[in-house]
Amino acid sequence: MKKDRSALSKIWEFLCLFHHGTFVDKRMAVVRKEAYDINDNLMMLLFGDFLGIPNPISYYMLELLPYMAEDLVPWQRRMQNRKFIIAEKAAQYDFD
Amino acid sequence: MTSTDRKVNYRPFTFFGGKGGTGKTSCAAAYALALAAQGARTLMVSTDPAHSLADAYGAEIGFEVVKLEENLWGIEIDPEVEAKKYMKGIQEKMLHIVSAAIVDEIKRQIEIAYTSPGAEEAAIFDKFIELMESLGERFDAIVFDTAPTGHTLRLLTLPEILGTWIEHLIEKRKKAMHMMKMAARYDSVLAEKIEEDPILDTLTARRDKFDLARKILTDPERSVFHFVLNAEKLPILETARALELLRNHGIATGGLVVNKILPPEAGPFFEKRREAQEEYLQDIRSRFAGRKILEIPLLDSDIQGREQLIRLSPLFADLDG
Numbered sequence: 001m002k003k004d005r006s007a008l009s010k011i012w013e014f015l016c017l018f019h020h021g022t023f024v025d026k027r028m029a030v031v032r033k034e035a036y037d038i039n040d041n042l043m044m045l046l047f048g049d050f051l052g053i054p055n056p057i058s059y060y061m062l063e064l065l066p067y068m069a070e071d072l073v074p075w076q077r078r079m080q081n082r083k084f085i086i087a088e089k090a091a092q093y094d095f096d
Numbered sequence: 097m098t099s100t101d102r103k104v105n106y107r108p109f110t111f112f113g114g115k116g117g118t119g120k121t122s123c124a125a126a127y128a129l130a131l132a133a134q135g136a137r138t139l140m141v142s143t144d145p146a147h148s149l150a151d152a153y154g155a156e157i158g159f160e161v162v163k164l165e166e167n168l169w170g171i172e173i174d175p176e177v178e179a180k181k182y183m184k185g186i187q188e189k190m191l192h193i194v195s196a197a198i199v200d201e202i203k204r205q206i207e208i209a210y211t212s213p214g215a216e217e218a219a220i221f222d223k224f225i226e227l228m229e230s231l232g233e234r235f236d237a238i239v240f241d242t243a244p245t246g247h248t249l250r251l252l253t254l255p256e257i258l259g260t261w262i263e264h265l266i267e268k269r270k271k272a273m274h275m276m277k278m279a280a281r282y283d284s285v286l287a288e289k290i291e292e293d294p295i296l297d298t299l300t301a302r303r304d305k306f307d308l309a310r311k312i313l314t315d316p317e318r319s320v321f322h323f324v325l326n327a328e329k330l331p332i333l334e335t336a337r338a339l340e341l342l343r344n345h346g347i348a349t350g351g352l353v354v355n356k357i358l359p360p361e362a363g364p365f366f367e368k369r370r371e372a373q374e375e376y377l378q379d380i381r382s383r384f385a386g387r388k389i390l391e392i393p394l395l396d397s398d399i400q401g402r403e404q405l406i407r408l409s410p411l412f413a414d415l416d417g
């Protein structure tokens with residue numbers, strides 16, 4: 001069973017890679033998107049308490065504000081608008 | 097009592113902790129006086145929000161370092177003042193980088209983080225580090241009078257706990273930057289933006305500060321934590337637990353100061369109390385065998401100034417063994 005699944009996932013991986021290789025632009029968009037997603041997650045770890053998620057270190061994270069303030073407001077908007085996130089995620093997997 | 101010729105074999109950083117009301121502030125001040133008397137430039141630091149250090153010593157001490165007498169300085173850390181200073185620095189920096197409109201928009205969020213549960217401890221902790229860094233230049237020894245146990249333990253274990261957390265943040269940021277760089281191969285604007293990363297720099301600087309604090313706190317040559325307790329049941333149990341916890345965090349624990357011991361001259365009225373006390377003392381001696389145990393008598397009045405502290409301070413010469 002396990003073997004089958006890993007074989008399947010290999011094929012899937014290959015298909016993905018093949019697909020990305022064919023459409024460089026699209027691929028870069030995905031990479032870029034992924035980078036932004038990781039950053040969004042990071043923002044959550046840094047400033048989660050702004051959304052009501054307790055953060056053990058939030059006092060120290062204030063010193064990052066000068067560099068992140070600009071991204072903070074749009075990020076909060078994105079996080080609060082879950083529908084928007086789902087739409088974004090869907091767009092990411094649109095392989096047309 | 098006169099001052100003895102015995103020199104205290106002190107560490108640069110000495111912490112006095114224990115349950116509320118056991119005599120931490122009085123002991124820290126008496127110990128600091130002993131160090132000052134032998135010529136060590138000594139700073140007494142209070143983190144206790146009640147700030148009884150000034151009462152114990154009998155002089156005004158504020159949130160800035162003040163000289164009290166030859167070789168002795170004092171400061172009462174005020175977390176609110178420290179947090180305000182910290183925020184002011186951030187706000188100034190922010191105005192250089194982002195527009196006032198944005199600063200305005202996130203004001204409320206700043207307020208949230210600023211008043212978060214850990215903020216007070218973090219503010220005290222930063223001041224600790226700042227003072228510790230001033231060792232050598234201005235001071236030979238710093239004596240910390242800490243707040244009641246739970247609070248202090250959280251404070252001292254802060255660098256370990258937050259260090260792990262911040263390490264994780266650094267990893268995440270690096271990963272994001274890596275992805276950004278890949279994307280940036282086709283995007284010169286983005287490439288320029290990530291050329292240098294103040295976020296990574298800030299996180300790394302903070303981590304290094306935690307590392308430094310942790311190194312100092314876990315170095316038995318530099319830091320030691322003495323417990324003050326009374327010959328009663330609850331303080332004994334609490335002390336045992338706290339010693340265990342500090343040990344788990346790699347912080348060296350030193351002696352136990354059993355304070356407020358009823359002396360024989362207390363008279364027949366206190367005989368029963370003294371019997372109970374003797375039992376608890378036995379318990380302490382066997383439970384904490386191998387540790388330096390200092391017994392400090394209850395004075396005939398509260399400690400309200402230098403004169404009384406001076407009576408106690410020679411007794412502390414033995415504390416560091």
Ligand SMILES: Nc1ncnc2c1ncn2[C@@H]1O[C@H](COP(=O)(O)OP(=O)(O)OP(=O)(O)O)[C@@H](O)[C@H]1O
Nearest residue numbers: 116117118119120121122356393394395397398399
């Ligand atoms: N050996 C002593 N003889 C007489 N009074 C003492 C002695 N030690 C402490 N006291 C008195 O007991 C009270 C509590 O002492 P102190 O303020 O030093 O304790 P603390 O542990 O720092 O308290 P807190 O937890 O409130 O900070 C004070 O009024 C002090 O003057």
Ligand SMILES: [Mg+2]
Nearest residue numbers: 120121144148
């Ligand atoms: Mg006190």
